[in-house]
Amino acid sequence: MVKHTATSVVTIERYIIEQEKLHPExxxxxSGILYDLALAAKMIANxxxxxxxxxxxxxxxxxxxxxxxxxxxDVIANEIIVKAVDHGGRLCAMASEEEPEIIQIPDNxxxxxxxxxxxxxxxxxxxxVNVPVGTIFSVVRKITRGARGEMxxxxxxxxxxxxxxxxxxxxxxMLVYTTGQGxxxxxxxxxxxxxxxxxxxxxxxxxxxxxxxxxxxxxxxDDNVRGLMRRYRGLDGERTPxxxxxxxSLVADFHRNLLGGGLFAYPANKKSPKGKLRxxxxxxxxxxxxxQAGGAATNGGKRILDIEPADLxxxxxxxxxxxxxxxxxxxxxxxxxxxxxxxxxx
Ligand code: AHG
Ligand code: MN
Ligand code: MN
Numbered sequence: 001m002v003k004h005t006a007t008s009v010v011t012i013e014r015y016i017i018e019q020e021k022l023h024p025e026x027x028x029x030x031s032g033i034l035y036d037l038a039l040a041a042k043m044i045a046n047x048x049x050x051x052x053x054x055x056x057x058x059x060x061x062x063x064x065x066x067x068x069x070x071x072x073x074d075v076i077a078n079e080i081i082v083k084a085v086d087h088g089g090r091l092c093a094m095a096s097e098e099e100p101e102i103i104q105i106p107d108n109x110x111x112x113x114x115x116x117x118x119x120x121x122x123x124x125x126x127x128x129v130n131v132p133v134g135t136i137f138s139v140v141r142k143i144t145r146g147a148r149g150e151m152x153x154x155x156x157x158x159x160x161x162x163x164x165x166x167x168x169x170x171x172x173x174m175l176v177y178t179t180g181q182g183x184x185x186x187x188x189x190x191x192x193x194x195x196x197x198x199x200x201x202x203x204x205x206x207x208x209x210x211x212x213x214x215x216x217x218x219x220x221x222d223d224n225v226r227g228l229m230r231r232y233r234g235l236d237g238e239r240t241p242x243x244x245x246x247x248x249s250l251v252a253d254f255h256r257n258l259l260g261g262g263l264f265a266y267p268a269n270k271k272s273p274k275g276k277l278r279x280x281x282x283x284x285x286x287x288x289x290x291x292q293a294g295g296a297a298t299n300g301g302k303r304i305l306d307i308e309p310a311d312l313x314x315x316x317x318x319x320x321x322x323x324x325x326x327x328x329x330x331x332x333x334x335x336x337x338x339x340x341x342x343x344x345x346x
């Protein structure tokens with residue numbers, strides 16, 4: 001008898017098929033979008049890995065719709081995703097952080113029943129210094145009647161997402177996604193070019209070890225936010241202190257906290273009263289993932305997934321991660337904290 005010693009591996013394709021079987025009514029279209037995105041992720045991973053070699057580092061002269069200088073890889077990643085998904089007949093339109101308007105499906109391709117929203121390259125200012133970057137995506141069902149996707153289809157609250165996920169291009173490339181049945185992680189095996197199931201059913205610890213926040217904005221925060229951050233750091237004696245970890249790539253910070261427990265915060269501040277992160281391309285997809293993993297996400301007053309979007313590029317304050325830490329944000333931001341006592345009175 002032959003003895004089988006190798007462990008069986010589950011590719012992302014096999015996993016998506018298995019998940020689809022749980023829904024007898026599924027047409028396979030959503031699965032198709034996820035395969036296409038996995039392919040795009042492999043292509044982007046390749047570009048990110050060889051960025052220094054291919055002389056594509058550095059900024060282009062174009063300014064994107066957010067008023068930021070686009071990195072060349074932003075443009076390339078955007079193009080790769082659009083081209084990977086536009087011809088499959090599954091999408092009716094797309095929206096990208098890098099493009100001001102809705103991206104329509106070319107006339108010669110069929111339109112489908114889903115919309116894709118994405119941040120092609122998150123943390124792109126880190127590319128030049130070899131720090132992990134990522135891709136974030138969100139899928140919603142079309143709700144208007146015509147063939148093409150319209151603004152109304154794009155501006156749906158995050159709770160209507162049917163799938164979301166992210167890819168992290170780090171020491172290894174990982175793709176994490178959810179279709180509402182848990183959050184599952186796959187690691188790219190570069191030797192065979194396949195994403196293999198490595199983190200089934202991710203669960204985020206209820207209370208976090210890590211705090212990710214850019215506290216150089218402290219002077220611009222209001223007192224509630226300042227009080228909350230003091231609490232996370234254990235300075236008011238109400239909580240064991242968290243360790244601070246801030247990469248400056250949302251995907252990288254979020255991923256660490258998802259696996260190890262923690263909270264990522266990008267509060268509103270006096271210069272950015274709505275925060276910096278985008279509701280549709282960053283906050284919503286990651287909020288769907290974190291909730292599926294047992295965590296939570298809020299803008300400080302409202303669950304992220306319940307916000308009614310008014311604009312494609314809308315920004316939102318974001319507190320996302322371990323459930324009890326997000327609840328702490330909700331309660332402390334809703335209740336003004338007392339003025340900080342002078343040192344002598346403590
Ligand atoms: P992007 O590269 O897609 O524009 O996103 C950058 C974001 C996010 O990844 C990160 O968490 C945040 O910007 C960092 O902002 P600060 O430099 O203000 O901390
Ligand atoms: Mn981003
Ligand atoms: Mn980006």
